[in-house]
Amino acid sequence: MRPISSLAHLSPYRPVSSLDRxxxxxxxxxxxxxxxxxSVPPSPRxxxxxxxxxxxxxxxxxxxxxxxxxxxxxxxxYTNVPAAQILVTNGSDDALELVCKTFLDPGDAxxxxxxxYTHFLVYARSRGARIVDFFSRDIFSADIERLEAQVRGxxxxxxxxxxxxxxxxxxxxxxxxxxLLIAAPTTLFIVDEAYHEFYGETVVELxxxxxxxxxxxxxxxxxxxxxxxxxYLCTSDYAVGELAKPFNPKSVNRLGQVAAxxxxxxxxxxxxxxxxxxxxxxxxxxxxxxxxLSCYPTPANFMLVQVPEPTRFCALLAEEGVYIRDRSDxxxxxxxxxxTIPTLEQSEEVLRRVDLVLxxxxxxxxxxxxxxxxxxxxxxxxACAARTGLNARRRQGPAQxxxxxxxxxxxxxxxxxxxxxxxxxxxxAQQHPREHVGVAANQRPQVAADALHPEHLLDLDRxxxxxxxxxxxxxxxxxxxxxxxxxxxxxHPQAARHQRQRxxxxxxxxxxxxxxxxxxxxxxxxxxxxxxxxx
Numbered sequence: 001m002r003p004i005s006s007l008a009h010l011s012p013y014r015p016v017s018s019l020d021r022x023x024x025x026x027x028x029x030x031x032x033x034x035x036x037x038x039s040v041p042p043s044p045r046x047x048x049x050x051x052x053x054x055x056x057x058x059x060x061x062x063x064x065x066x067x068x069x070x071x072x073x074x075x076x077x078y079t080n081v082p083a084a085q086i087l088v089t090n091g092s093d094d095a096l097e098l099v100c101k102t103f104l105d106p107g108d109a110x111x112x113x114x115x116x117y118t119h120f121l122v123y124a125r126s127r128g129a130r131i132v133d134f135f136s137r138d139i140f141s142a143d144i145e146r147l148e149a150q151v152r153g154x155x156x157x158x159x160x161x162x163x164x165x166x167x168x169x170x171x172x173x174x175x176x177x178x179x180l181l182i183a184a185p186t187t188l189f190i191v192d193e194a195y196h197e198f199y200g201e202t203v204v205e206l207x208x209x210x211x212x213x214x215x216x217x218x219x220x221x222x223x224x225x226x227x228x229x230x231x232y233l234c235t236s237d238y239a240v241g242e243l244a245k246p247f248n249p250k251s252v253n254r255l256g257q258v259a260a261x262x263x264x265x266x267x268x269x270x271x272x273x274x275x276x277x278x279x280x281x282x283x284x285x286x287x288x289x290x291x292x293l294s295c296y297p298t299p300a301n302f303m304l305v306q307v308p309e310p311t312r313f314c315a316l317l318a319e320e321g322v323y324i325r326d327r328s329d330x331x332x333x334x335x336x337x338x339x340t341i342p343t344l345e346q347s348e349e350v351l352r353r354v355d356l357v358l359x360x361x362x363x364x365x366x367x368x369x370x371x372x373x374x375x376x377x378x379x380x381x382x383a384c385a386a387r388t389g390l391n392a393r394r395r396q397g398p399a400q401x402x403x404x405x406x407x408x409x410x411x412x413x414x415x416x417x418x419x420x421x422x423x424x425x426x427x428x429a430q431q432h433p434r435e436h437v438g439v440a441a442n443q444r445p446q447v448a449a450d451a452l453h454p455e456h457l458l459d460l461d462r463x464x465x466x467x468x469x470x471x472x473x474x475x476x477x478x479x480x481x482x483x484x485x486x487x488x489x490x491x492h493p494q495a496a497r498h499q500r501q502r503x504x505x506x507x508x509x510x511x512x513x514x515x516x517x518x519x520x521x522x523x524x525x526x527x528x529x530x531x532x533x534x535x
Contacts, residue, residue: 045262085237092218109129117166185210211237219256
């Protein structure tokens with residue numbers, strides 16, 4: 001008995017999980033930051049809805065609602081895509097597999113920008129497809145011109161794009177995706193928007209204009225119900241008709257349907273969580289850099305950190321109850337680990353445990369000294385960081401203030417140079433988050449990598465490695481440049497963020513159950529990019 005030929009050389013998807021270690025130490029406080037799950041429980045309404053269902057109708061002996069049509073109607077409001085063009089799936093992985101099952105034949109070429117989410121490769125290869133890797137000249141950039149040139153001509157049956165990409169955070173704007181759709185009209189494009197709620201921008205409405213686009217999403221990340229396996233896809237009338245042929249309408253479990261509906265009924269709760277992640281991202285980026293580590297924040301709920309000994313670093317953190325993912329096994333990510341971003345309050349405890357690990361590893365000569373040992377005071381660093389935009393989250397514009405009022409009402413391929421420590425010292429590596437007030441993500445200024453001298457940046461990593469006098473000079477230079485240079489900089493398109501404060505009266509921990517179920521559902525992201533939730 002032999003399997004199909006396409007499975008002969010296929011390796012199973014076997015990611016490392018921290019669950020066994022967590023379950024073996026039930027009395028300890030753990031921080032599971034390795035799979036990009038939410039670091040908070042789902043909305044209280046999720047629990048209420050499940051308890052209500054089990055207490056009243058129950059009916060677990062019946063099959064779930066076929067096709068999850070009620071949920072699809074709610075998702076239509078949330079996405080602005082007709083319900084008939086939405087398929088609810090058993091997690092977005094199920095949606096990805098369905099697309100491969102429907103459209104890929106043995107020998108078809110599939111283009112995949114790398115590094116990216118690797119489970120998709122299993123689905124494509126299981127169909128006998130041939131994977132063609134695409135590497136940007138800078139892995140933290142989409143390199144859209146070269147990508148467009150690569151897909152033009154229609155030699156690829158399918159192109160897989162993750163936006164924001166896991167793990168690099170690269171995003172593909174609406175204009176960029178539309179360029180690709182036009183350049184290769186016979187190629188099917190998947191845009192995986194698993195982290196859409198954190199990023200806030202989307203290409204989903206393009207499915208109403210182009211037949212060759214599928215957008216997949218999940219409830220496993222921001223919505224915090226990964227254990228219930230809920231996802232969905234949006235696509236054109238033509239594509240959904242083809243996808244419906246092998247689609248199993250009873251594959252989504254009943255409790256998942258109930259929970260996902262409850263998530264959509266409490267968007268303000270998830271708006272609070274996104275805001276917490278934003279603040280924690282800024283805090284962790286600044287603090288880890290101050291400790292001599294190179295950080296690459298993304299618009300999703302994770303960041304990349306470059307460390308000299310990633311395997312040992314992850315193992316020691318696991319001993320302290322903090323679980324992160326070693327990504328140095330992926331192409332062009334040497335010495336990188338990926339860290340899921342928790343809430344701001346959780347970040348402070350995580351950082352304390354990171355310090356314990358760093359103290360153990362500082363004895364190795366491969367580790368740089370923290371910034372505080374260079375002679376530049378922590379107070380001075382915070383002042384410089386504020387001037388260069390690291391504390392930009394404290395500034396608010398009218399759009400953010402409007403969002404707060406709404407929330408309050410509802411809640412009442414080229415390696416960059418590295419130094420001898422293995423730390424990236426290029427100008428592009430310095431991901432200082434800052435606000436781009438009044439500038440949409442697809443309108444940010446594009447500055448060539450060599451257009452700005454590295455000295456224009458307040459390079460905290462370089463400060464950490466320089467003698468006292470030189471450290472003070474670099475800090476002074478950064479302070480003199482102030483925000484003028486940083487307003488011109490293009491770090492990575494995905495790193496520029498509209499930061500938001502928690503709404504007045506919103507809780508510091510898990511909020512109390514909501515009572516207002518009438519929230520608008522056009523987009524979760526509470527920012528000026530998505531004003532649909534504004535009053």
